[in-house]
Amino acid sequence: MSVWAQEASESEKKSSCITCHLEMGDELAAPIEGMKEDVHDRQGLSCEDCHGGDPTVGFDGDMEASMDPEKGYIGIPKRTEIPQFCARCHSDPNYMRRFNPRVSTDQLSRYKTSTHGKLLEQGDTKVATCTDCHGVHGIRTAKDARSAVYPLNIPETCGQCHADEEYMQDYRIPTNQIEEFKQSVHGMALLEKGDQAAPACNDCHGNHGANPPGAPSIAFVCGQCHLNNSELFFESPHKEAFDEMGLPECETCHGNHAIEHPTDAMVGAGEQSICTDCHEEDSKGYVTAVAMRQQIEKLKSQMSLADSLVTKAERAGMQVSEAQFKLNDADDALIKARTTVHSLSVSQMSAVTEEGMKLSEEALQTGREALAELQFRRKGLAVSMVVICILAIGLYMKIKDVDKKHPLRTSDKLT
Numbered sequence: 001m002s003v004w005a006q007e008a009s010e011s012e013k014k015s016s017c018i019t020c021h022l023e024m025g026d027e028l029a030a031p032i033e034g035m036k037e038d039v040h041d042r043q044g045l046s047c048e049d050c051h052g053g054d055p056t057v058g059f060d061g062d063m064e065a066s067m068d069p070e071k072g073y074i075g076i077p078k079r080t081e082i083p084q085f086c087a088r089c090h091s092d093p094n095y096m097r098r099f100n101p102r103v104s105t106d107q108l109s110r111y112k113t114s115t116h117g118k119l120l121e122q123g124d125t126k127v128a129t130c131t132d133c134h135g136v137h138g139i140r141t142a143k144d145a146r147s148a149v150y151p152l153n154i155p156e157t158c159g160q161c162h163a164d165e166e167y168m169q170d171y172r173i174p175t176n177q178i179e180e181f182k183q184s185v186h187g188m189a190l191l192e193k194g195d196q197a198a199p200a201c202n203d204c205h206g207n208h209g210a211n212p213p214g215a216p217s218i219a220f221v222c223g224q225c226h227l228n229n230s231e232l233f234f235e236s237p238h239k240e241a242f243d244e245m246g247l248p249e250c251e252t253c254h255g256n257h258a259i260e261h262p263t264d265a266m267v268g269a270g271e272q273s274i275c276t277d278c279h280e281e282d283s284k285g286y287v288t289a290v291a292m293r294q295q296i297e298k299l300k301s302q303m304s305l306a307d308s309l310v311t312k313a314e315r316a317g318m319q320v321s322e323a324q325f326k327l328n329d330a331d332d333a334l335i336k337a338r339t340t341v342h343s344l345s346v347s348q349m350s351a352v353t354e355e356g357m358k359l360s361e362e363a364l365q366t367g368r369e370a371l372a373e374l375q376f377r378r379k380g381l382a383v384s385m386v387v388i389c390i391l392a393i394g395l396y397m398k399i400k401d402v403d404k405k406h407p408l409r410t411s412d413k414l415t
């Protein structure tokens, strides 16, 4: 058990660190305000658990007695020492389990594998250490919306350095990741819709360095969430070809920070096709691209024809809900067909689009029948109107005829 653990129970007592630092005011008192919301404080830890020293002496103003190196006072760590400073607890499973039985204690060992950790070890103090991402006095769990590592706050936290051109000028990397991310499908989903299923920076890069960029496992990162695309890609001819050429997998076609909503125009031989970037006319890749696009377009036009007929029938008050269900299912097939682009197999796509074609043909048929029925009902209505008119005219003539034969007398009218 670490010395820190033994001291934890003492922290309940009145602390001279707090008493004196409050008196000193300003910067020396600021940590106390911050600590009120800190996870460490909630666990009963206090100043001396991190900084060392003796909080039971020094109430008389003797700061040396309290902040005494003999009593373990270590003061504030240098930037290069911060990981070790935090890790003396966070890498000690025996100590940490007393507070939380399921806590992980791998932050430091992972951090050492990241670019940040490696460069810090070489003495580069501009990289991120524990306190740059978590703060100092006022550290919160990631679940707390005010935490610097809460998913929605992550881009800002990384952006303190990565979006600061001047700060990053010594390094040969761009400073546009945050800007690009904000406009990407992922950034919009996370930051605008608050959809936490979408990745923040750390979901792709790892919290502490599990998946540093450049590692072959970045492909698995996309695949963790986009399972189907990943499986199809891995079975496709691109897998081996991209590996051989040293091309990143998903990123080659979709990018990384500026990922956009893909469109059908990305497949085929048109101007926006990405297939033609690598495949020459008449090659197998090219022919496949064209065939795939045709499948998708054929299904889309069949669906839109069916949809317009069904909608027309519905507006006229016909019961067409079954056809609408079929069109919804056809739409699901279209979505699946777009995923099968990643297989590069026209037959695999056809299996899906044909199902969609069948459903939209059935919907189309229902739409046609509904409109025919409507036509029939309208004709029926017209015929009955004519019959009613004829009857009405007949009745009118009859009344007139009777009136002529028996005109009303004035005396009758008065009674």
Ligand code: HEC
Pocket (backbone or CB within 6 Å): 016, 017, 018, 020, 021, 024, 028, 047, 048, 051, 052, 053, 054, 055, 057, 058, 059, 060, 061, 062, 063, 066, 067, 075, 076
């Ligand atoms: C009697 C007053 C007093 C007591 C008790 C006291 N401090 Fe301080 N502390 C100060 C003053 C004054 C300074 C600033 C001057 C200095 O750094 O020597 C300071 C500075 C610090 C610093 C910053 C050191 C640096 O290098 O900038 C830390 C950390 C600190 N104290 C922690 C503690 C802890 C932990 C305790 C309790 C174990 C404690 N203090 C108890 C008065 C006190």
Ligand code: HEC
Pocket (backbone or CB within 6 Å): 017, 018, 021, 027, 028, 030, 031, 032, 035, 040, 045, 046, 047, 048, 049, 050, 051, 076, 077, 082, 085, 131, 136, 137
């Ligand atoms: C979780 C560990 C931790 C706890 C608990 C903690 N500190 Fe600190 N403190 C640090 C670290 C790390 C630094 C250095 C920050 C840096 O360099 O960015 C620091 C810096 C300081 C400083 C230097 C000025 C500053 O704000 O950077 C003072 C003074 C200080 N702490 C006092 C305290 C007092 C008083 C308490 C109790 C109320 C306390 N600390 C609790 C980790 C802690």
Ligand code: HEC
Pocket (backbone or CB within 6 Å): 004, 039, 040, 043, 045, 049, 050, 085, 086, 087, 088, 089, 090, 096, 099, 100, 103, 130, 131, 134, 135, 136, 139, 140, 141, 142, 143
């Ligand atoms: C004296 C031991 C100790 C030191 C030193 C320490 N911590 Fe902690 N820390 C703990 C304990 C105990 C917990 C509570 C564990 C829990 O509830 O999961 C904790 C919790 C945390 C959490 C929240 C974990 C979660 O479950 O979300 C973070 C983040 C954290 N510490 C970061 C730091 C950083 C950064 C430093 C260095 C500046 C540091 N700690 C220094 C003991 C320590």
Ligand code: HEC
Pocket (backbone or CB within 6 Å): 082, 083, 084, 086, 087, 090, 104, 107, 108, 111, 116, 128, 129, 130, 131, 132, 133, 134, 142, 149, 150, 151, 202, 207, 208
């Ligand atoms: C580049 C930013 C960054 C650095 C540097 C960093 N962390 Fe973290 N840390 C995170 C993120 C992000 C999370 C997870 C948030 C989540 O769970 O969504 C996290 C989570 C944690 C947790 C909660 C338990 C866990 O592992 O998920 C602890 C404890 C922690 N960090 C401690 C540390 C310590 C100690 C260091 C220094 C050795 C450190 N962190 C360095 C970003 C960072």
Ligand code: HEC
Pocket (backbone or CB within 6 Å): 115, 116, 119, 126, 127, 128, 129, 132, 133, 154, 157, 158, 159, 160, 161, 162, 171, 172, 173, 201, 202, 205, 212, 213
């Ligand atoms: C305190 C400033 C700072 C913070 C905060 C910070 N970084 Fe960094 N980061 C750096 C510096 C400096 C480098 C070194 C640049 C290089 O690789 O040459 C770096 C490197 C990286 C690299 C490696 C780039 C490469 O060379 O391929 C990645 C990835 C990275 N950071 C991601 C993040 C993420 C994600 C966050 C937030 C969770 C973050 N950083 C927070 C300063 C920071």
Ligand code: HEC
Pocket (backbone or CB within 6 Å): 155, 158, 159, 162, 173, 174, 177, 178, 181, 186, 199, 200, 201, 202, 203, 204, 205, 213, 214, 215, 218, 248, 251, 256, 257
């Ligand atoms: C969807 C996954 C994903 C997300 C989200 C993401 N990145 Fe990246 N990032 C990557 C990939 C992939 C690379 C390229 C890795 C390679 O090829 O070496 C990369 C590269 C980087 C680099 C190296 C320099 C560069 O631009 O190529 C930095 C720094 C970086 N990312 C920081 C961030 C920050 C900060 C965020 C949050 C705003 C973020 N990333 C969000 C996947 C992601």
Ligand code: HEC
Pocket (backbone or CB within 6 Å): 185, 186, 189, 195, 197, 198, 199, 200, 203, 204, 221, 222, 223, 224, 225, 226, 250, 251, 254, 255, 256, 259, 260, 261, 262
């Ligand atoms: C943490 C999970 C996660 C990771 C990791 C992830 N994504 Fe996503 N991605 C999502 C979510 C959720 C959405 C849906 C966002 C929305 O609602 O628009 C999405 C959307 C997309 C879209 C747009 C889909 C569409 O129909 O508009 C593409 C393309 C995409 N991601 C590619 C990637 C690539 C490439 C990577 C790896 C570099 C990656 N994703 C990593 C969760 C993730």
Ligand code: HEC
Pocket (backbone or CB within 6 Å): 222, 223, 226, 229, 230, 231, 233, 238, 249, 250, 251, 252, 253, 254, 262, 263, 264, 265, 266, 267, 274, 296, 338, 339, 340, 341, 342
């Ligand atoms: C050869 C280029 C290429 C590669 C490599 C690639 N994609 Fe795609 N991806 C596309 C095209 C083209 C579309 C658009 C299909 C359409 O809308 O008709 C697309 C669409 C998507 C979509 C939206 C449609 C859907 O399935 O929901 C996601 C998500 C996606 N890709 C993820 C990935 C992931 C994850 C990887 C890596 C495993 C990857 N892609 C690799 C070209 C590629």
Ligand code: HEC
Pocket (backbone or CB within 6 Å): 237, 238, 241, 242, 247, 252, 253, 266, 267, 268, 274, 275, 276, 277, 278, 279, 284, 285, 286, 288, 289, 292, 341, 344, 345
């Ligand atoms: C970054 C370049 C690149 C892009 C973009 C790309 N491919 Fe490929 N593709 C290759 C390479 C390299 C091969 C393997 C060598 C070859 O057969 O041309 C390959 C192979 C293929 C094959 C197998 C060919 C065979 O001979 O068996 C098909 C089919 C294919 N690609 C279709 C597509 C489609 C469809 C797209 C667009 C969605 C696309 N490719 C986008 C580079 C690319």
